[in-house]
Amino acid sequence: MRLRDLFNMAFSNLWRRKLRTFLTILAVVIGATLVALMVSIGSGLQSFIVNQFGLIVPQNTVYISSVQNANFTLGSNARNGPREISTTETVVPKPFTAQDLQTLAAIPGVERVDFNVDAPALFIQAQGSSQIFTVNPNPVPQYVESIRHLLAGSYFSDDATGQCILAYDYLAAFGWPDAASAIGKQVIIEVGKQNPYDTQMKDFTFTVVGVLDKTNATSAVLIPQTDGENMARYYQDDPLLYTDQEPGFSLQLKAQNASQVDAIAKAVKNLGFSATTPNEILAQINSTFNVIQIGLAAFGVIALVVAAIGIINTLIMAIYERTREIGVMKAVGATRNSIRMLFTVEGGALGFLGGVVGVVLAIVFGKALNFIGARTFLSSFPGFKMSVFSIWLILGVIALTTVISLIAGLYPANRAARLDPVDALRYE
Amino acid sequence: MITIRDLVKDYHLGDETVHALAGVSLDISDGEFAAIVGPSGSGKSTMLHLIGGLDTPTSGSISVDGHDLSHASDRELAAYRNSNVGFVFQTFNLHPTYTALENVAIPLIFSKVSPGERNKRASGALDAVGMGHRAAHLPNQLSGGERQRVAIARALVTNPKVIVADEPTGNLDSANGARVMDLLGSLNREKGITLIVATHDAELARRAQRVITMKDGRVTGDNKK
Numbered sequence: 001m002r003l004r005d006l007f008n009m010a011f012s013n014l015w016r017r018k019l020r021t022f023l024t025i026l027a028v029v030i031g032a033t034l035v036a037l038m039v040s041i042g043s044g045l046q047s048f049i050v051n052q053f054g055l056i057v058p059q060n061t062v063y064i065s066s067v068q069n070a071n072f073t074l075g076s077n078a079r080n081g082p083r084e085i086s087t088t089e090t091v092v093p094k095p096f097t098a099q100d101l102q103t104l105a106a107i108p109g110v111e112r113v114d115f116n117v118d119a120p121a122l123f124i125q126a127q128g129s130s131q132i133f134t135v136n137p138n139p140v141p142q143y144v145e146s147i148r149h150l151l152a153g154s155y156f157s158d159d160a161t162g163q164c165i166l167a168y169d170y171l172a173a174f175g176w177p178d179a180a181s182a183i184g185k186q187v188i189i190e191v192g193k194q195n196p197y198d199t200q201m202k203d204f205t206f207t208v209v210g211v212l213d214k215t216n217a218t219s220a221v222l223i224p225q226t227d228g229e230n231m232a233r234y235y236q237d238d239p240l241l242y243t244d245q246e247p248g249f250s251l252q253l254k255a256q257n258a259s260q261v262d263a264i265a266k267a268v269k270n271l272g273f274s275a276t277t278p279n280e281i282l283a284q285i286n287s288t289f290n291v292i293q294i295g296l297a298a299f300g301v302i303a304l305v306v307a308a309i310g311i312i313n314t315l316i317m318a319i320y321e322r323t324r325e326i327g328v329m330k331a332v333g334a335t336r337n338s339i340r341m342l343f344t345v346e347g348g349a350l351g352f353l354g355g356v357v358g359v360v361l362a363i364v365f366g367k368a369l370n371f372i373g374a375r376t377f378l379s380s381f382p383g384f385k386m387s388v389f390s391i392w393l394i395l396g397v398i399a400l401t402t403v404i405s406l407i408a409g410l411y412p413a414n415r416a417a418r419l420d421p422v423d424a425l426r427y428e
Numbered sequence: 429m430i431t432i433r434d435l436v437k438d439y440h441l442g443d444e445t446v447h448a449l450a451g452v453s454l455d456i457s458d459g460e461f462a463a464i465v466g467p468s469g470s471g472k473s474t475m476l477h478l479i480g481g482l483d484t485p486t487s488g489s490i491s492v493d494g495h496d497l498s499h500a501s502d503r504e505l506a507a508y509r510n511s512n513v514g515f516v517f518q519t520f521n522l523h524p525t526y527t528a529l530e531n532v533a534i535p536l537i538f539s540k541v542s543p544g545e546r547n548k549r550a551s552g553a554l555d556a557v558g559m560g561h562r563a564a565h566l567p568n569q570l571s572g573g574e575r576q577r578v579a580i581a582r583a584l585v586t587n588p589k590v591i592v593a594d595e596p597t598g599n600l601d602s603a604n605g606a607r608v609m610d611l612l613g614s615l616n617r618e619k620g621i622t623l624i625v626a627t628h629d630a631e632l633a634r635r636a637q638r639v640i641t642m643k644d645g646r647v648t649g650d651n652k653k
Contacts, residue, residue, distance in 0.1 A: 002537070004543075005543075329538070330506070331482060332534055333507065333586075422482050
């Protein structure tokens, strides 16, 4: 049997029972639309997060920590009984030392070593206003700051103090009409004490030099490292904090060149510290999203399994209706294989058509979602698309529905192929 | 030349074994017109199915023009049915959504003939049964006699040496039945096609050169004219 005749015959058989074919395909369409739309939303979110990440983290950074495995169980589980501790190192976290700083700076390719300053603050307010807002001060070296996009203003330099870059969302909070009008304004960040019984607070005054583009870091305020270090020392009442004597538990290394990042991370690990590269973080984000996408797609796959049962049902019905016809085809020279192929193609065609229509529908829904989103709930994130379709998603969903329906067609096709021609011709 | 020796065919209906053929030996020469007569359940249809390669015997041997049908594979039997034998059924068995021409062309689909050649040969077969003018009609637009003539064209289209017909006039009135009998008779006479017909129709049996009578799976009479 020629391939063209096989397809002609299969499609003409499907066309004979238009309503039934339509309903069977509809079930596949629902499943395919769900799978495609869900995965496209997953990839939309993923590319959004990945892009955001790329806007915040320079590719030539290695984040390192003095703690190997941060799973210290300090008296946490009273039910596990006393266990002997072999060395205090396993229960007392060990911070970096001045010696470590020198060793790390000497790793080939390392351009500089910066403290990873944690500067908690109570609130932020515009100079002259009584309204106060939450804030996340983010002390950064100039090379980290300079990859962020600014709506207005300029970056501060590494030796600057008392300058800050505000997240876009503070404009509305402070009642400033636009980014340009914020430049030169004064804001106060209030820092308290780590010890809750000490109620002192201190004003740290900053001049706004820039405004960040819209991102998901909506309450970030970038400040110079020096200011962050001062705020942290005040907060912890520790004047040596973030000096060579007390570098803390985490540092960031800047590579001369992004291609050296992996080698540096390896060298750091060989020293007994842990290291994370931007690519590793990205890989984690991506793998998290892959899990999310599989979870989202699962709903559609369940619908496709139901659709596959519909296909099996349709084909078995078709065998009953066409038993005599199958008998005649065998009588005039059809082999078992020709009959098997015919039913397999009919099943596959149901899945293929359902997949194509489903993907087209999903793209239409996705576009509608992007269109509505951009004008409503996503208006503050220009360029963020809820639903993103790659050619692989499109081809993948069509392939998935086709394969599922081919599998669904196996049993009916074999059953049709095995029909005894004499019985089939006698069938009433 | 059809050679049948000690042919046995058993069917299993639940626990019961039915001996549809209980040891039949026969020879049918090329170009012969043989009618098989006998009551229902005598094994007429089973004989036709075995000669037509639709079924394989339980034991014994059957060969048609050198094709051993008793030990053939599915593929070999399908090829044999496609090119060596044509079937004519009591109920015509035409494909309801195909035109007369498309119906006649179906066997050629399975022998991988090109669409153009298929149409040419199917038209020729329709002309041969006097149905050329009805080529574009669907089966439900044709009378019973016309349908059977289309079915005969389908049996003819691969130029088989043998045509087996199971009660070909059984569903026709006498006028249409007579036309179908004339047609089958002329194919036998003019094209030298071996014609084997199972029938209850005394008129059809009367036209045959040889009448084989069957009862309970055995040949009980064999009269050559």
